[in-house]
Amino acid sequence: MRSSMKQNIKNLLFSELEEYFLKKYRQKFRAKQVFKWLSLGVTSFEEMTDISKKMAEELSEDFYISNLKVVKKEVSKDGTVKFLYELGDGNTIESVLMDYKHGYSICISTQVGCNMGCTFCASTVGGKVRDLEAGEILDQVLFTAKGEGKRISNIVLMGIGEPLDNYENVLRFLKNVNDEHGINIGYRHISLSTCGLVPGINRLAEENIPLTLSVSLHAPNDTIRNQTMPVSKKYPYGELLKAVKQYVKKTGRRVSFEYTLIKDVNDKPEHAKELIGHLKGMLCHVNLIPVNPARGSMSPSEKKRIAEFQQMLVSGGLNATVRRTLGTDINAACGQLRRAETKRKEGELI
Numbered sequence: 001m002r003s004s005m006k007q008n009i010k011n012l013l014f015s016e017l018e019e020y021f022l023k024k025y026r027q028k029f030r031a032k033q034v035f036k037w038l039s040l041g042v043t044s045f046e047e048m049t050d051i052s053k054k055m056a057e058e059l060s061e062d063f064y065i066s067n068l069k070v071v072k073k074e075v076s077k078d079g080t081v082k083f084l085y086e087l088g089d090g091n092t093i094e095s096v097l098m099d100y101k102h103g104y105s106i107c108i109s110t111q112v113g114c115n116m117g118c119t120f121c122a123s124t125v126g127g128k129v130r131d132l133e134a135g136e137i138l139d140q141v142l143f144t145a146k147g148e149g150k151r152i153s154n155i156v157l158m159g160i161g162e163p164l165d166n167y168e169n170v171l172r173f174l175k176n177v178n179d180e181h182g183i184n185i186g187y188r189h190i191s192l193s194t195c196g197l198v199p200g201i202n203r204l205a206e207e208n209i210p211l212t213l214s215v216s217l218h219a220p221n222d223t224i225r226n227q228t229m230p231v232s233k234k235y236p237y238g239e240l241l242k243a244v245k246q247y248v249k250k251t252g253r254r255v256s257f258e259y260t261l262i263k264d265v266n267d268k269p270e271h272a273k274e275l276i277g278h279l280k281g282m283l284c285h286v287n288l289i290p291v292n293p294a295r296g297s298m299s300p301s302e303k304k305r306i307a308e309f310q311q312m313l314v315s316g317g318l319n320a321t322v323r324r325t326l327g328t329d330i331n332a333a334c335g336q337l338r339r340a341e342t343k344r345k346e347g348e349l350i
């Protein structure tokens with residue numbers, strides 16, 4: 001049984017683990033050993049063979065080691081693997097492993113559910129249940145790598161949840177996943193996607209963490225954005241772009257804009273023109289994605305329309321590509337698997 005007094009050891013930063021071992025044992029170096037074991041995905045202190053049995057016992061009095069259970073695993077024809085993971089408290093989240101030419105990339109969740117309410121997104125149906133802890137965010141990388149026997153080289157925080165709505169835990173996760181004593185994935189190999197929480201973007205700009213910021217824009221103006229993304233009412237278009245420009249200035253990093261094309265809603269030539277007006281001259285890249293009709297009645301734009309939209313952006317001076325959609329045959333769009341599983345469970349209860 002998990003005592004409520006204990007905490008997940010993977011929520012601690014490496015420096016905090018050092019402090020713990022220094023205070024309790026006057027043996028700071030133990031932090032290195034334990035942190036390494038944790039990054040290999042061990043699930044008990046007994047597995048840490050270079051610490052004494054007594055120390056393992058004492059550690060398990062102070063901490064527990066979180067684990068993830070695979071509830072469902074779906075493999076796409078294109079090699080994409082989607083996992084529905086169960087957390088220690090029975091809640092479920094999704095992670096997706098993608099096989100790219102440059103290595104394996106994992107898309108991970110940051111919250112159980114989401115409060116942002118985007119009308120096209122399956123993750124937000126039912127709202128947010130809770131934030132993920134730093135260790136639980138990390139677990140998706142650790143256990144997927146361990147379970148699949150793969151080396152993961154890239155991470156995208158684009159699964160269920162809004163990372164900037166769980167700022168502290170996400171930051172802890174970033175520091176630990178990047179730590180040289182653990183799996184040490186470079187910040188340049190990490191992307192964080194946000195629906196546009198302006199205070200979070202401003203804060204992130206000050207952290208000196210050279211990750212790639214991805215902004216889910218999905219519209220050329222407030223009128224359209226308000227229809228699909230309620231967050232836009234709180235942080236309007238102008239404010240959002242101002243924060244992103246400031247982010248680019250401060251970090252020198254190119255930002256990415258996600259633009260999901262919804263038939264007849266945001267995919268017309270005048271929309272492309274308006275978008276060019278907003279983004280021209282900015283160090284950015286636009287990712288065009290046909291909407292996955294996960295929810296509601298919206299349809300993806302036709303291929304021809306998408307190509308024309310992209311061409312217009314490029315002619316207008318923007319760097320724009322159409323994203324290759326992976327795993328469409330396995331419901332790989334955000335939140336779809338968890339939603340399907342929740343529905344199935346609800347169905348079983350009736």
Ligand code: SAH
Pocket residue numbers: 116118120121122157158159160161162163193194195196214215216258260289290291292293294295333334
């Ligand atoms: N909350 C963050 C990250 C999670 S969503 C954000 O909003 O960016 C990850 C990406 O998937 C976002 O760009 C989101 O807008 C997009 N997305 C969600 N549902 C989608 C769907 N049905 N079709 C296409 N893209 C979708």
